[in-house]
Amino acid sequence: MKKSNKTISIIIPVLNEEKHIGKLLVYLKENSTPSQIAEVLVVDGHSSDQTVQIARNAGATVFQAPKGRAKQMNYGAKKAKGDILYFLHADTFPPKDFDGHIISALSQNHRSGCFQMRFDSNSVLLRFFAWFTRYNHKICRGGDQSLFITKELFDRIEGYNEDYWIFEDNEMIGRIYQKTDFKILPHPVETSARKYQKNGVLKLQYHFGVIHLKNFLGAGPEKLHDYYKRKIST
Numbered sequence: 001m002k003k004s005n006k007t008i009s010i011i012i013p014v015l016n017e018e019k020h021i022g023k024l025l026v027y028l029k030e031n032s033t034p035s036q037i038a039e040v041l042v043v044d045g046h047s048s049d050q051t052v053q054i055a056r057n058a059g060a061t062v063f064q065a066p067k068g069r070a071k072q073m074n075y076g077a078k079k080a081k082g083d084i085l086y087f088l089h090a091d092t093f094p095p096k097d098f099d100g101h102i103i104s105a106l107s108q109n110h111r112s113g114c115f116q117m118r119f120d121s122n123s124v125l126l127r128f129f130a131w132f133t134r135y136n137h138k139i140c141r142g143g144d145q146s147l148f149i150t151k152e153l154f155d156r157i158e159g160y161n162e163d164y165w166i167f168e169d170n171e172m173i174g175r176i177y178q179k180t181d182f183k184i185l186p187h188p189v190e191t192s193a194r195k196y197q198k199n200g201v202l203k204l205q206y207h208f209g210v211i212h213l214k215n216f217l218g219a220g221p222e223k224l225h226d227y228y229k230r231k232i233s234t
Contacts, residue, residue, distance in 0.1 A: 004103045007038035008148070009082030013072035015045040017090040018054055020192070024090055025058035032099040038082035043072040069143075070160035070168040077154055085154055087147045087169075091192035094146055098187070102148045105183050112149040112176050113183030114141065121193035125201045136184050138177050139212065143169035144191040153180065164221040166228045167211060171221075198233050207231045 010028065014021055021042065028040060042055040045067035055062050065075035077085050084102060088094065094115060095101065105113055117133040119126040132140045147169065157175050160168050176182055196204050210231075211224055219227075 004036075004107055006084055006103055006106060007036060007082040008084045008086050008099050008102060009038050009076075009080035009151075010040045010086045010088055011073055011076035011080065012040070012042050012060075012088050012090055013045065013069045013076070014042055014047060014051050014055070014090050015067065016047045016049045016051060018047075018049040018051045020090045021051055022054040022058050024088075024093065025055065025060055027093055029059075031094070031096045033097075036099040036103060039080070041076045041079060043076040045069075045072050068162065068165055070162045070164050073168075074159045074162060077151070077159055080151065083151055085149050085151055087143070087149075089144055089146070089191065091194065092144055092146055093190045095187040095189065098189075101185050101187055105148070105185060106150065108183075110183035111153045111180050112147070113185060114145040114147050115185045116188040117142075117145045118188045118190055119193040119196070120190055121196070123193065123196070123201060125205075126193055126196060129205060130188075133188075134184060134186070136182060138170070138174050138182075141170060141173045141182075144189070146189050147173065149176065161221070165225040167215060167221070167224050170212075170215070195232075195234070204232065 025040065040060045042060040042062045043065050044052050044062060045065060052062050063075060063079060065072045073087055084106065086102060118130045133145055157179060160172050164171050211227060214224060214227065
């Protein structure tokens with residue numbers, strides 16, 4: 001991969017993720033090149049468990065921010081020192097050498113993008129749903145695929161819209177698609193299927209589809225969040 005002096009700030013929003021955050025932070029160290037990682041920022045939305053202490057013990061820089069993924073990720077972006085922002089969920093594990101893949105994409109003039117995705121499940125349906133993440137269309141995007149973006153572009157589009165308590169990744173990625181080419185890297189992240197296991201695969205996918213439809217028909221962030229709260233167990 002082409003060498004670069006660009007560095008990556010990894011930003012992980014968390015809320016009560018003591019079961020996952022320690023394992024993820026160890027994994028990130030073991031599967032990246034230290035010189036390419038400016039920092040790992042864990043932005044906590046006031047967890048009531050041991051998330052913060054585990055993250056600090058694992059060497060991450062921890063910030064407290066108002067609860068809400070969009071607010072937490074924007075806060076992390078403001079504190080970030082790297083040229084590239086990499087937003088990652090606590091239960092999502094990127095591929096080995098993910099930092100090299102991201103920097104290589106930037107060397108080819110891609111200022112934003114994500115990875116393909118697979119679930120940590122043998123479910124045929126989940127494998128089928130994940131298969132669509134290889135397609136470069138905004139309806140196939142989501143936060144679980146992780147997102148990389150140059151800090152310059154992130155600032156130019158004014159980051160995440162903090163009115164969104166859900167759908168914040170999709171909303172911002174929609175704006176990115178309007179501004180620049182979006183790169184899908186041909187390596188999968190592995191993300192937890194825990195929400196599907198709790199809600200049921202078909203039921204949850206149906207509700208996600210309804211949320212996309214409501215957004216398409218003009219529903220605002222409050223209506224999307226209200227539907228999510230009523231229909232989906234977290």
